[in-house]
Amino acid sequence: MIRTVLGDLRPDALGVCDSHDHLFFRSAALPGQELDDEAAALAEVRAFADSGGQAIVQWTPHGLNRRAELLPGISSSTGVSIVAATGLHRREHYPDGFVDKVQDQLAEIFVRELTAGIGDSQVRAGLIKVAGGFHVLDAHAELVMHAAAEAHHATNAPIAVHHELGSAADAVLDLLVDKLDVHPGAVILGHLNRFPDHRVQLELARRGAWLAFDGPSRANNATDPRMMDCLAALIDAGYTDRLLLGGDTTTARARAATGEGPGMPYLLTHLKPRITQYFGADVADAVFRNNPARAFTTDWRG
Ligand SMILES: [Zn+2]
Numbered sequence: 001m002i003r004t005v006l007g008d009l010r011p012d013a014l015g016v017c018d019s020h021d022h023l024f025f026r027s028a029a030l031p032g033q034e035l036d037d038e039a040a041a042l043a044e045v046r047a048f049a050d051s052g053g054q055a056i057v058q059w060t061p062h063g064l065n066r067r068a069e070l071l072p073g074i075s076s077s078t079g080v081s082i083v084a085a086t087g088l089h090r091r092e093h094y095p096d097g098f099v100d101k102v103q104d105q106l107a108e109i110f111v112r113e114l115t116a117g118i119g120d121s122q123v124r125a126g127l128i129k130v131a132g133g134f135h136v137l138d139a140h141a142e143l144v145m146h147a148a149a150e151a152h153h154a155t156n157a158p159i160a161v162h163h164e165l166g167s168a169a170d171a172v173l174d175l176l177v178d179k180l181d182v183h184p185g186a187v188i189l190g191h192l193n194r195f196p197d198h199r200v201q202l203e204l205a206r207r208g209a210w211l212a213f214d215g216p217s218r219a220n221n222a223t224d225p226r227m228m229d230c231l232a233a234l235i236d237a238g239y240t241d242r243l244l245l246g247g248d249t250t251t252a253r254a255r256a257a258t259g260e261g262p263g264m265p266y267l268l269t270h271l272k273p274r275i276t277q278y279f280g281a282d283v284a285d286a287v288f289r290n291n292p293a294r295a296f297t298t299d300w301r302g
Helices: 038-050 068-078 098-102 106-115 139-155 169-179 198-206 221-236 266-279 281-295
Strands: 002-004 007-009 017-021 055-058 081-083 085-087 127-131 159-162 187-189 210-214 243-246
Touching: 002 081, 017 210, 017 243, 017 281, 038 068, 068 081, 085 106, 085 139, 085 159, 106 139, 127 139, 139 159, 139 169, 159 169, 169 187, 169 198, 198 210, 198 221, 210 221, 221 243, 221 266, 243 266, 243 281, 266 281
Parallel strands: 017 055, 055 081, 085 127, 127 159, 159 187, 187 210, 210 243
Antiparallel strands: 002 007
């Protein structure tokens, strides 16, 4: 099953999916660009649905303004399935003192949000978001990943990883998979397009993890033009069944419906047709439909 904000869903009912995005997000590192507006979130999901979208996985973790209580209403009024996250981001995204207050109870918080609900809501998270550091895993990343592995073993929920500028994904697999015994099929490696090194990405795919690409992104535009080449190398090597794609809209300005774009619909109006053109409809179907249905399930062992 896939744990959505409206309850558990059979994977084959998920449909066309944006595998990494944000409806609500507030970071101390991005002042003035909060995603906090319910009407704007609803308009963006409607625009995504109008482009053929059926599911969105929100990677906003604990403490960054997920607005979990609003997600069921947005999902039911648009018909778009939404998966919410627990987990913890890098320290700089939080106000001073926040991380110190929660860092000793992370596994407990993650399990509670996956099984009972986020905050006072009954809305349960369906994945655990964590974050690495730039080319290395710092003490904060290690602490959060240990807690994520513990929560994963208690719930089977998948772990989705933010990589700082796309780096240190190999160190993440060394820790989560080799040391903490998380099945690589339950690990979703994000932002890999920000470090467009084919050899690194082929090795990550060989190790059995999911490779999630995202964008285009205003902040990381320099690597956006390399994404198709990265996908081509992985597809040519036989790893179509490891690939995911998301929009990763993290600022109000980047929204399509109420900002300057490109926003969530771009994934389906621009990237999906290009992927179909270059690699075929079967590859597009895998990336947008079949792979997310397997990656975000809690029975990933099958
Ligand atoms: Zn993100």
